[in-house]
Amino acid sequence: xxxxxxxxxxxxxxxxxSMSSSERLDIVKEIKSVMLELQNNGLSSEQIIERxxxxxxxxxxxxxxxxxxxNSFSWRKFGAVFAFCRSFAGVSGMILLPFISTLSIALMIGxxxxxxxxxxxxxxxxxxxxxxxxxxxxxxxxxxRPVQFLPISIVTGVLMFLLGRVxxxxxxxxxxxxxxTKKTL
Numbered sequence: 001x002x003x004x005x006x007x008x009x010x011x012x013x014x015x016x017x018s019m020s021s022s023e024r025l026d027i028v029k030e031i032k033s034v035m036l037e038l039q040n041n042g043l044s045s046e047q048i049i050e051r052x053x054x055x056x057x058x059x060x061x062x063x064x065x066x067x068x069x070x071n072s073f074s075w076r077k078f079g080a081v082f083a084f085c086r087s088f089a090g091v092s093g094m095i096l097l098p099f100i101s102t103l104s105i106a107l108m109i110g111x112x113x114x115x116x117x118x119x120x121x122x123x124x125x126x127x128x129x130x131x132x133x134x135x136x137x138x139x140x141x142x143x144x145r146p147v148q149f150l151p152i153s154i155v156t157g158v159l160m161f162l163l164g165r166v167x168x169x170x171x172x173x174x175x176x177x178x179x180x181t182k183k184t185l
Contacts, residue, residue: 004045005035008055015059019066027062064175073108073168097171104167111161118153121146 009028016024031052038048052058117134124131125146136143136152143149 001032001035001039002045004049005032005039008049008052009035011055012059015056016063019063023066031058073105097174100167100174101171104164104171107160107164107167109164111157111159111164114157114160115154118149118151118157121149121153125149 009032012031013024013028016027019027034052035048038051039045043051118136121131121134130146134149136149136156143152
Protein backbone atom coordinates (compact mmCIF):
# COMPACT_ATOMS: atom_id res chain seq x y z
CA UNK A 1 0.00 0.00 0.00
CA UNK A 2 1.24 3.46 -0.81
CA UNK A 3 1.07 6.69 1.18
CA UNK A 4 -2.19 7.87 -0.45
CA UNK A 5 -4.12 4.78 0.65
CA UNK A 6 -2.51 4.72 4.11
CA UNK A 7 -3.46 8.39 4.62
CA UNK A 8 -7.03 7.55 3.60
CA UNK A 9 -7.18 4.74 6.18
CA UNK A 10 -5.76 7.03 8.87
CA UNK A 11 -8.52 9.55 8.15
CA UNK A 12 -11.18 6.83 8.31
CA UNK A 13 -9.83 5.67 11.65
CA UNK A 14 -9.80 9.25 12.97
CA UNK A 15 -13.44 9.78 12.02
CA UNK A 16 -14.40 6.51 13.72
CA UNK A 17 -12.66 7.25 17.03
CA SER A 18 -15.96 7.20 18.96
CA MET A 19 -16.39 3.50 18.14
CA SER A 20 -14.81 0.71 20.11
CA SER A 21 -11.28 -0.12 18.98
CA SER A 22 -12.33 -3.59 17.81
CA GLU A 23 -15.16 -2.23 15.63
CA ARG A 24 -12.90 0.50 14.27
CA LEU A 25 -10.16 -2.02 13.49
CA ASP A 26 -12.62 -4.33 11.71
CA ILE A 27 -13.86 -1.48 9.52
CA VAL A 28 -10.35 -0.33 8.65
CA LYS A 29 -9.38 -3.94 7.81
CA GLU A 30 -12.45 -4.28 5.59
CA ILE A 31 -11.66 -1.07 3.70
CA LYS A 32 -7.99 -2.05 3.42
CA SER A 33 -8.99 -5.43 2.01
CA VAL A 34 -11.20 -3.75 -0.58
CA MET A 35 -8.34 -1.40 -1.48
CA LEU A 36 -5.91 -4.27 -1.97
CA GLU A 37 -8.42 -6.17 -4.08
CA LEU A 38 -9.01 -3.14 -6.28
CA GLN A 39 -5.25 -2.60 -6.54
CA ASN A 40 -4.81 -6.22 -7.65
CA ASN A 41 -7.44 -5.57 -10.34
CA GLY A 42 -5.19 -2.89 -11.79
CA LEU A 43 -6.66 0.30 -10.34
CA SER A 44 -4.31 3.08 -9.27
CA SER A 45 -4.37 4.53 -5.75
CA GLU A 46 -6.13 7.64 -7.02
CA GLN A 47 -8.83 5.56 -8.74
CA ILE A 48 -9.35 3.51 -5.59
CA ILE A 49 -9.70 6.63 -3.42
CA GLU A 50 -12.09 8.14 -5.97
CA ARG A 51 -14.20 4.97 -5.94
CA UNK A 52 -14.36 4.88 -2.13
CA UNK A 53 -15.24 8.56 -1.93
CA UNK A 54 -14.77 11.10 0.82
CA UNK A 55 -13.36 9.37 3.93
CA UNK A 56 -15.59 11.42 6.23
CA UNK A 57 -18.73 10.36 4.35
CA UNK A 58 -17.67 6.71 4.34
CA UNK A 59 -16.89 6.85 8.08
CA UNK A 60 -20.24 8.55 8.69
CA UNK A 61 -22.01 5.71 6.93
CA UNK A 62 -20.20 3.06 8.97
CA UNK A 63 -20.79 4.89 12.27
CA UNK A 64 -24.47 5.45 11.48
CA UNK A 65 -24.87 1.80 10.51
CA UNK A 66 -23.20 0.71 13.74
CA UNK A 67 -25.46 2.92 15.87
CA UNK A 68 -28.64 1.90 14.06
CA UNK A 69 -28.01 -1.87 14.04
CA UNK A 70 -30.52 -2.39 16.82
CA ASN A 71 -32.80 -0.17 18.84
CA SER A 72 -31.58 -1.25 22.26
CA PHE A 73 -30.21 1.37 24.59
CA SER A 74 -26.71 1.42 26.01
CA TRP A 75 -24.64 4.23 27.46
CA ARG A 76 -21.92 3.45 24.88
CA LYS A 77 -24.44 3.91 22.08
CA PHE A 78 -25.70 7.11 23.72
CA GLY A 79 -22.14 8.48 23.60
CA ALA A 80 -21.81 7.39 19.98
CA VAL A 81 -24.98 9.33 19.12
CA PHE A 82 -23.36 12.51 20.44
CA ALA A 83 -20.13 11.77 18.57
CA PHE A 84 -22.16 11.16 15.42
CA CYS A 85 -24.06 14.45 15.63
CA ARG A 86 -20.92 16.41 16.52
CA SER A 87 -19.01 14.97 13.58
CA PHE A 88 -21.53 14.20 10.87
CA ALA A 89 -25.14 15.22 11.36
CA GLY A 90 -25.02 18.87 10.37
CA VAL A 91 -26.98 21.73 11.90
CA SER A 92 -30.32 19.90 12.21
CA GLY A 93 -28.63 16.92 13.78
CA MET A 94 -26.67 19.07 16.19
CA ILE A 95 -29.95 20.36 17.59
CA LEU A 96 -32.40 17.52 17.03
CA LEU A 97 -30.28 14.47 17.89
CA PRO A 98 -29.03 15.64 21.29
CA PHE A 99 -32.51 16.88 22.18
CA ILE A 100 -34.45 13.71 21.37
CA SER A 101 -31.77 11.34 22.63
CA THR A 102 -31.42 13.18 25.97
CA LEU A 103 -35.18 13.52 26.32
CA SER A 104 -35.61 9.80 25.65
CA ILE A 105 -33.16 8.94 28.44
CA ALA A 106 -34.83 11.39 30.85
CA LEU A 107 -38.27 9.93 30.12
CA MET A 108 -37.08 6.34 30.54
CA ILE A 109 -35.41 7.18 33.87
CA GLY A 110 -38.51 9.13 34.99
CA UNK A 111 -40.63 6.18 33.93
CA UNK A 112 -38.73 3.98 36.36
CA UNK A 113 -38.60 6.51 39.21
CA UNK A 114 -42.31 7.46 39.11
CA UNK A 115 -43.67 4.04 40.20
CA UNK A 116 -40.95 3.78 42.84
CA UNK A 117 -42.15 7.08 44.32
CA UNK A 118 -45.73 5.82 44.24
CA UNK A 119 -44.74 2.61 46.01
CA UNK A 120 -42.82 4.54 48.68
CA UNK A 121 -45.73 6.95 49.24
CA UNK A 122 -48.24 4.09 49.44
CA UNK A 123 -46.01 2.05 51.79
CA UNK A 124 -45.63 5.12 54.00
CA UNK A 125 -49.40 5.54 54.04
CA UNK A 126 -49.88 1.88 55.07
CA UNK A 127 -47.41 2.37 57.94
CA UNK A 128 -49.09 5.58 59.04
CA UNK A 129 -46.58 8.09 57.66
CA UNK A 130 -47.22 10.97 55.31
CA UNK A 131 -44.25 11.47 53.04
CA UNK A 132 -44.77 15.09 52.05
CA UNK A 133 -41.89 15.25 49.56
CA UNK A 134 -43.57 12.87 47.11
CA UNK A 135 -46.49 14.49 45.29
CA UNK A 136 -48.27 14.17 41.98
CA UNK A 137 -49.43 17.36 40.30
CA UNK A 138 -50.67 17.48 36.72
CA UNK A 139 -52.01 20.83 35.68
CA UNK A 140 -54.78 21.67 38.14
CA UNK A 141 -55.01 18.12 39.50
CA UNK A 142 -53.22 17.19 42.70
CA UNK A 143 -53.46 13.68 44.12
CA UNK A 144 -54.67 14.41 47.65
CA ARG A 145 -55.10 10.86 48.94
CA PRO A 146 -52.07 8.58 49.14
CA VAL A 147 -54.20 5.70 47.81
CA GLN A 148 -54.31 7.54 44.46
CA PHE A 149 -50.55 7.67 44.22
CA LEU A 150 -49.83 4.05 43.39
CA PRO A 151 -52.05 3.61 40.31
CA ILE A 152 -51.35 7.12 39.02
CA SER A 153 -47.60 6.74 39.46
CA ILE A 154 -47.58 3.35 37.73
CA VAL A 155 -49.61 4.58 34.76
CA THR A 156 -47.52 7.75 34.52
CA GLY A 157 -44.30 5.75 34.77
CA VAL A 158 -45.34 3.30 32.05
CA LEU A 159 -46.38 6.13 29.73
CA MET A 160 -43.14 8.04 30.33
CA PHE A 161 -41.02 4.94 29.77
CA LEU A 162 -42.87 4.04 26.56
CA LEU A 163 -42.55 7.60 25.25
CA GLY A 164 -38.84 7.48 26.05
CA ARG A 165 -38.47 4.21 24.11
CA VAL A 166 -40.30 5.70 21.13
CA UNK A 167 -38.01 8.73 21.14
CA UNK A 168 -34.95 6.45 21.38
CA UNK A 169 -36.17 4.48 18.34
CA UNK A 170 -36.74 7.76 16.49
CA UNK A 171 -33.17 8.77 17.35
CA UNK A 172 -31.84 5.53 15.85
CA UNK A 173 -34.04 5.88 12.75
CA UNK A 174 -32.88 9.46 12.22
CA UNK A 175 -29.24 8.40 12.45
CA UNK A 176 -29.93 5.55 10.04
CA UNK A 177 -31.54 7.96 7.57
CA UNK A 178 -28.58 10.36 7.80
CA UNK A 179 -26.04 7.59 7.25
CA UNK A 180 -27.69 6.08 4.17
CA THR A 181 -24.94 7.51 2.00
CA LYS A 182 -22.75 4.44 2.62
CA LYS A 183 -21.39 3.26 -0.69
CA THR A 184 -21.27 -0.40 -1.50
CA LEU A 185 -17.71 -1.52 -1.62
